[in-house]
Amino acid sequence: MMRITRGNPFLPKMNIRNSIFLYYSITALLAIVVIGVSFYTRLADSFSQAIIEENSGLVNQLNQSVGAYIKNIMNLSNSLSYGVIKNTDLEHEEIGDEFYLLYDNNKDFIEDISLFSGSGELLEVFPASRMKTGYEPTNKDWFTKPLRYPDRMHFSELEVQNLFSYEDNKYSWVVKFSRAVEVTQNGKSDYGVLLIDLSYAGLEKVIDNVRLGNNGYVYLIDSSGDIIWHPRGNMINTTRFRENNLAHSTHSDGVYEEKFEGNKRTVIVRTVGYTGWKIIGVTPQVGISLNSIKTRWFMIFAFSIMVFIFSIINAYISAWITEPIQELEKSVNTIENGDLDAKVYIGGSYEIEHLGRSIDDMRGRIRGLMEDLDAEHELKRQKEFEVLQEQINPHFLYNTLESVIWMISSENQEKAVKMVAALAKFFRIGLSAGVTEVTVEKELEHVERYLEIQRMRSKIDFHYEIRAEEDLPISEIYSLKIILQPIVENAIKYGMEYMYGDGILEISVRRDENDIVYTIKDNGPGMTQDKIDKLLELSTKRVVSKGGSGIGVKNVNERIKHFYGDRFGLSIFSELDEGTEVQVRIPLKYVEKGRDKKEEENER
Amino acid sequence: MIGGRMLKNSWFIWVISIFVIALLFLLSSTDLIIKEDQVTIYQIATILDETSDANIPNFRKGMERAATELKVDMRVIPLFEYGNMEDQKKKMHEEVANGVAAMILNPVDAPNNLDYLLEGLESPRASMPIAVYDNMAPHYSYVDIGIDYSRAGERLGAAIGIEKPQSKTILFFYSGSKEGEYNEVLYDSVKSKLESLNHDTDLFYGKPENNYDFRVKISKLAEEYETKPVIVCLDRLSLDMTAKMLDSLPSYKELIGGLYGTGNSLYLLNKLADGTIDGLIVWNEYAAGYLAVESVVEQLKFPGLKRDEILDSYYIRSNDLDNRNFMRILFPLN
Numbered sequence: 001m002m003r004i005t006r007g008n009p010f011l012p013k014m015n016i017r018n019s020i021f022l023y024y025s026i027t028a029l030l031a032i033v034v035i036g037v038s039f040y041t042r043l044a045d046s047f048s049q050a051i052i053e054e055n056s057g058l059v060n061q062l063n064q065s066v067g068a069y070i071k072n073i074m075n076l077s078n079s080l081s082y083g084v085i086k087n088t089d090l091e092h093e094e095i096g097d098e099f100y101l102l103y104d105n106n107k108d109f110i111e112d113i114s115l116f117s118g119s120g121e122l123l124e125v126f127p128a129s130r131m132k133t134g135y136e137p138t139n140k141d142w143f144t145k146p147l148r149y150p151d152r153m154h155f156s157e158l159e160v161q162n163l164f165s166y167e168d169n170k171y172s173w174v175v176k177f178s179r180a181v182e183v184t185q186n187g188k189s190d191y192g193v194l195l196i197d198l199s200y201a202g203l204e205k206v207i208d209n210v211r212l213g214n215n216g217y218v219y220l221i222d223s224s225g226d227i228i229w230h231p232r233g234n235m236i237n238t239t240r241f242r243e244n245n246l247a248h249s250t251h252s253d254g255v256y257e258e259k260f261e262g263n264k265r266t267v268i269v270r271t272v273g274y275t276g277w278k279i280i281g282v283t284p285q286v287g288i289s290l291n292s293i294k295t296r297w298f299m300i301f302a303f304s305i306m307v308f309i310f311s312i313i314n315a316y317i318s319a320w321i322t323e324p325i326q327e328l329e330k331s332v333n334t335i336e337n338g339d340l341d342a343k344v345y346i347g348g349s350y351e352i353e354h355l356g357r358s359i360d361d362m363r364g365r366i367r368g369l370m371e372d373l374d375a376e377h378e379l380k381r382q383k384e385f386e387v388l389q390e391q392i393n394p395h396f397l398y399n400t401l402e403s404v405i406w407m408i409s410s411e412n413q414e415k416a417v418k419m420v421a422a423l424a425k426f427f428r429i430g431l432s433a434g435v436t437e438v439t440v441e442k443e444l445e446h447v448e449r450y451l452e453i454q455r456m457r458s459k460i461d462f463h464y465e466i467r468a469e470e471d472l473p474i475s476e477i478y479s480l481k482i483i484l485q486p487i488v489e490n491a492i493k494y495g496m497e498y499m500y501g502d503g504i505l506e507i508s509v510r511r512d513e514n515d516i517v518y519t520i521k522d523n524g525p526g527m528t529q530d531k532i533d534k535l536l537e538l539s540t541k542r543v544v545s546k547g548g549s550g551i552g553v554k555n556v557n558e559r560i561k562h563f564y565g566d567r568f569g570l571s572i573f574s575e576l577d578e579g580t581e582v583q584v585r586i587p588l589k590y591v592e593k594g595r596d597k598k599e600e601e602n603e604r
Numbered sequence: 605m606i607g608g609r610m611l612k613n614s615w616f617i618w619v620i621s622i623f624v625i626a627l628l629f630l631l632s633s634t635d636l637i638i639k640e641d642q643v644t645i646y647q648i649a650t651i652l653d654e655t656s657d658a659n660i661p662n663f664r665k666g667m668e669r670a671a672t673e674l675k676v677d678m679r680v681i682p683l684f685e686y687g688n689m690e691d692q693k694k695k696m697h698e699e700v701a702n703g704v705a706a707m708i709l710n711p712v713d714a715p716n717n718l719d720y721l722l723e724g725l726e727s728p729r730a731s732m733p734i735a736v737y738d739n740m741a742p743h744y745s746y747v748d749i750g751i752d753y754s755r756a757g758e759r760l761g762a763a764i765g766i767e768k769p770q771s772k773t774i775l776f777f778y779s780g781s782k783e784g785e786y787n788e789v790l791y792d793s794v795k796s797k798l799e800s801l802n803h804d805t806d807l808f809y810g811k812p813e814n815n816y817d818f819r820v821k822i823s824k825l826a827e828e829y830e831t832k833p834v835i836v837c838l839d840r841l842s843l844d845m846t847a848k849m850l851d852s853l854p855s856y857k858e859l860i861g862g863l864y865g866t867g868n869s870l871y872l873l874n875k876l877a878d879g880t881i882d883g884l885i886v887w888n889e890y891a892a893g894y895l896a897v898e899s900v901v902e903q904l905k906f907p908g909l910k911r912d913e914i915l916d917s918y919y920i921r922s923n924d925l926d927n928r929n930f931m932r933i934l935f936p937l938n
Contacts, residue, residue, distance in 0.1 A: 133878060159928060160935045162877070171870060171935050200937060226928065234669065234890050234936045240898075298632035304625050311621075 020318035059281040099126040109202020128164035150180035173200035216283035223276030225249030324348020403457035440474040447484040462496035462503035469510040495524025518584035526576040649699040652710040666893025687781030706733040706900035733903035756917040757793020765801040771861035773833040779842040815845035837865030890936040
């Protein structure tokens with residue numbers, strides 16, 4: 001029968017407990033890793049997005065603040081331009097007080113307010129008092145651009161205020177705001193330039209308080225990309241710090257990802273109205289910070305705890321499932337080793353318990369069957385032993401040999417020779433070199449030799465006849481050996497003995513369909529049904545024929561039934577004072593070719 | 605017991621696992637094994653070769669910015685008298701005795717006297733981080749925040765050669781606590797450049813108390829030299845005194861062919877703007893102050909880490925003051 005084996009050739013063979021533990025653990029770990037990575041990614045993305053949205057909001061607010069600041073400046077210039085300068089003839093009227101008033105109200109973010117004529121002459125200024133010697137405004141952009149574009153307002157780049165003289169220990173950074181204004185002198189109107197120096201400190205106040213979370217910052221650039229304000233302004237362009245301002249100036253409003261000096265950053269760009277300035281919000285890559293070594297160890301710790309807990313649970317589950325199976329396996333191994341009395345483990349889950357009960361039942365049945373088999377073998381062995389024993393039963397031999405001695409001593413050598421020859425033949429056929437079956441012919445010859453011996457030595461006088469059905473090939477049909485002799489012995493002892501010379505014993509064999517039937521018939525006194533029943537009663541005890549050849553009629557019946565089956569055996573018919581007929585039924589079984597020769601050799 | 609055999613057979617694995625988890629807990633959630641960086645506020649003293657830090661405002665601003673960012677308690681200690689080496693040494697040792705963690709030093713009469721200033725510092729203070737500013741020569745033990753005066757001298761010499769070809773003589777002014785102690789690197793560099801352009805050179809010392817010596821010298825220039833000499837001041841003090849003297853006596857401007865020097869103070873830049881000074885060698889003093897503080901803090905955190913910085917120098921004229929790049933270097937944003 002072909003054996004089917006399954007299994008993964010790449011994995012080592014593991015017991016069921018380790019397999020369950022390993023596969024459950026791997027599954028759990030994979031689930032943890034997948035869920036953890038997904039959750040982390042999702043959380044990081046959501047966190048990033050939230051940070052970007054918040055920072056965008058902050059930048060928008062800052063844009064509005066700067067815009068408001070710019071608008072305030074523009075409104076101030078409008079007040080000066082339309083409310084003060086336009087309607088004043090500067091040759092005859094002073095506007096210094098108005099300049100002072102406006103400056104005083106806005107001095108937190110204004111450095112100077114000044115008015116120039118179209119030719120570059122300083123007409124009014126506050127709080128500075130004079131221009132620097134040698135300073136020529138007419139070749140400066142802040143002066144020429146408003147005159148070229150009178151309807152526009154102009155913002156210069158951030159620069160050090162170099163127009164007016166101050167004390168030696170003071171300088172200030174300003175953004176020059178300038179616009180063309182109508183100046184009237186001596187009744188004549190012409191364009192002049194109103195200049196407001198916006199202090200860097202005032203601008204810084206608007207911007208500096210904004211912080212973008214997670215080490216982010218904002219800075220301000222002008223339309224050409226030059227930095228107006230930066231939290232690291234003084235360190236820009238040194239070896240320590242650089243900014244990507246020129247690239248940022250090319251972006252339109254929006255959110256961008258960039259990599260600058262090896263760091264990933266999110267850049268938010270917003271344009272400030274009127275000025276062309278841009279507010280740039282820079283936020284380094286957002287994520288759960290793993291820079292701290294302790295954070296990394298904590299991640300490993302959390303992962304290890306989960307692995308440990310899952311391992312305990314998996315180990316418990318695998319043990320709960322597999323320990324009953326292992327106990328059952330041990331029980332089966334014990335039974336397999338021959339101990340049918342071993343206790344079978346019954347426990348665990350429903351299926352295992354049921355399996356245990358089934359195995360226990362099976363053990364019981366096997367044990368019973370084996371006991372029956374043992375008993376049967378024992379009985380058979382006993383029967384065979386009895387036959388064997390009979391074959392060498394000394395009483396028959398002694399008696400016969402004594403008869404021979406007597407015959408010899410009586411000088412009846414001829415008879416003695418006949419008796420010895422008959423005895424030799426009797427034993428030779430009976431032994432038959434250990435075979436259980438002989439031919440029908442041999443069996444008849446065996447009983448005939450017996451009868452010969454009994455006639456010669458026994459005081460009982462009787463007649464006998466042995467015949468076989470015509471055309472029955474008695475030399476080609478098997479018969480269990482030594483089945484007629486015990487019956488004949490019985491018939492002589494209980495039948496012929498009481499006939500006083502008139503006893504007749506008939507032995508015949510015939511075929512009855514697929515059976516062979518021996519018939520031993522005597523005209524003796526017969527026997528009762530009780531006796532018949534007793535004779536045929538199956539027994540496990542060894543029945544020894546007393547004084548005779550040893551094997552009883554019971555033995556014959558039992559041997560036939562054991563050898564051929566229950567359908568075969570003895571049938572006894574008896575009638576008191578009439579006689580007894582014993583029929584022996586065995587199956588018709590032809591001799592195998594080749595067996596004959598072997599039998600002949602044994603006989604020699 | 606179900607599972608009991610499981611535990612019994614592999615008990616040692618579970619025990620080891622528990623130990624590992626306990627160890628991981630100690631590593632990740634306690635300070636027993638890994639200690640988080642504590643925020644340490646370092647005390648740093650700065651002792652300059654100046655009587656007031658107003659003379660070096662940009663350097664001061666740079667130091668203050670770095671002190672804010674790096675959480676440093678900064679003390680700036682001026683000298684009672686310019687160029688007083690003993691005073692500087694005494695102040696230095698006092699600060700060390702007060703337990704200052706590190707020091708920034710602009711040595712008097714550098715580079716000759718650094719070892720003298722440092723001698724006598726007791727161990728372990730002898731290994732205290734020190735950043736030396738403008739020492740004119742690097743020291744093997746300390747961080748050097750310096751200017752490449754050799755290169756600066758070449759630039760200055762070349763500029764003078766181009767701008768003042770008619771001046772035969774170049775007169776070097778210097779001042780300080782001792783005559784004979786001046787910026788030799790700068791002097792040699794400018795001198796060799798100018799002599800290669802066939803200029804004669806001369807050297808003059810003026811005492812630091814006032815500008816009398818320089819005034820007298822200038823007043824006699826016409827007698828001593830065939831052509832109006834160009835004055836090159838080798839240090840900020842001499843340039844300062846000379847410029848102030850020319851401010852107060854404008855007629856003296858006619859006696860000289862031009863005035864050049866080194867220095868970043870606002871006064872000198874104003875003098876450059878108004879034409880009193882013809883050209884200046886400048887550098888980013890703000891960055892110098894920032895880097896000086898940063899370097900000593902780095903040494904405190906990582907002993908043995910020594911990162912010298914040589915600052916770029918620039919030659920500027922008055923029209924360069926409108927250049928925004930120079931504005932950022934010379935006029936740090938407040």
